[in-house]
Amino acid sequence: MARKDHYYNKAKQEGYRSRAAYKLKQLDDLENVISGGDTVVDLGAAPGGWLEVAAEKVGPRGQVIGVDLQRIKDLEEPSVNDRIETLRGDMTEERTRERVTDAAGGTVDVVVSDMAPNMTGEYSLDQARSLHLARQAFETALELLDSGGNFVAKVFDGPDVDEFRAEVEEEFQYVRATTPKASRKESSELFLIAKGRLTAPVSEGDELEVEIVDVGNEGDGIASVDGFRLFVPSTEEGDVVEVRVEDVKPNFGFAERIDDE
Structure with a gap:
């Protein structure tokens, strides 16, 4: 058939x-x-x-x-x-x-x-x-x-x-x-x-200055960009750092510091 x-x-x-x-x-x-x-x-x-x-x-x-x-x-x-x-x-x-x-x-x-x-x-x-x-x-x-x-x-x-x-x-x-x-x-x-x-206000490759407002369970700093959470390793609450966005998920993303490169 x-x-x-x-x-x-x-x-x-x-x-x-x-x-x-x-x-x-x-x-x-x-x-x-x-x-x-x-x-x-x-x-x-x-x-x-x-x-x-x-x-x-x-x-x-x-x-x-x-x-x-x-x-x-x-x-x-x-x-x-x-x-x-x-x-x-x-x-x-x-x-x-x-x-x-x-x-x-x-x-x-x-x-x-x-x-x-x-x-x-x-x-x-x-x-x-x-x-x-x-x-x-x-x-x-x-x-x-x-x-x-x-x-x-x-x-x-x-x-x-x-x-x-x-x-x-x-x-x-x-x-x-x-x-x-x-x-x-x-x-x-x-x-x-x-x-x-993806409805994030950032895209992979974006470079921006962020303030670390919290620290996650894994120890990474968390920045908020228009309500979107961005995880930044090697940072602490209160830090203001330059970062490059490395990965973007629907509700959160990951970035790396570039101010100490």
């Missing part, structure tokens, strides 16, 4: 709306994108395969917001459907992105996008449109994601994908490109999985 038939039949047997559900399942199995209690925004959500999987993953304490140009029918299981809100709109339009922001009521934990363009059959055009949609999803993710949040987006492989990935890598702690087994064999689709949204 062709791979298409396998996942189509599997979706029918297990009650999912589309074979695409297994793409998100496999991506999540690979990188643990969605956790219990998360708020997830699903872009390009119709007919609802990814919504079903996301709602299962977030559990009763979580929330899933689905967006698509097409109407998304309610799920049959009320307990799962209660976790889902759907919006009809075009993610390339600012007003739709504003509606998503309002529905989220603040920052979210995960943004996923399976958006794809209407296919013309001309690959270069379809690939360019796919990349445009992925960038729209990325911009939405930057607006919505909390520090440490995760992002998944589909794009057709081709020109400028490496450049796009580099842009994503600037905003996240870790980025991986992969194609799940549930993708059709003939498809050129590629998924970027980005983990650990």
Whole structure:
């Protein structure tokens, strides 16, 4: 049997709306994108395969917001459907992105996008449109994601994908490109999985003067830069030192003194 038939039949047997559900399942199995209690925004959500999987993953304490140009029918299981809100709109339009922001009521934990363009059959055009949609999803993710949040987006492989990935890598702690087994064999689709949204006010390589305001359990001094904790070895509380940022995590970073080099 062709791979298409396998996942189509599997979706029918297990009650999912589309074979695409297994793409998100496999991506999540690979990188643990969605956790219990998360708020997830699903872009390009119709007919609802990814919504079903996301709602299962977030559990009763979580929330899933689905967006698509097409109407998304309610799920049959009320307990799962209660976790889902759907919006009809075009993610390339600012007003739709504003509606998503309002529905989220603040920052979210995960943004996923399976958006794809209407296919013309001309690959270069379809690939360019796919990349445009992925960038729209990325911009939405930057607006919505909390520090440490995760992002998944589909794009057709081709020109400028490496450049796009580099842009994503600037905003996240870790980025991986992969194609799940549930993708059709003939498809050129590629998924970027980005983990650990970086919202720090500093970047690797920055040089700045900081004051050590506390000392951590390991003995390193702690500076605060706009509320962001920066660990600095060989310093004591009250020191004012010049440092170079060496590593940045979602909620804290590490720096080395350069005033005594």
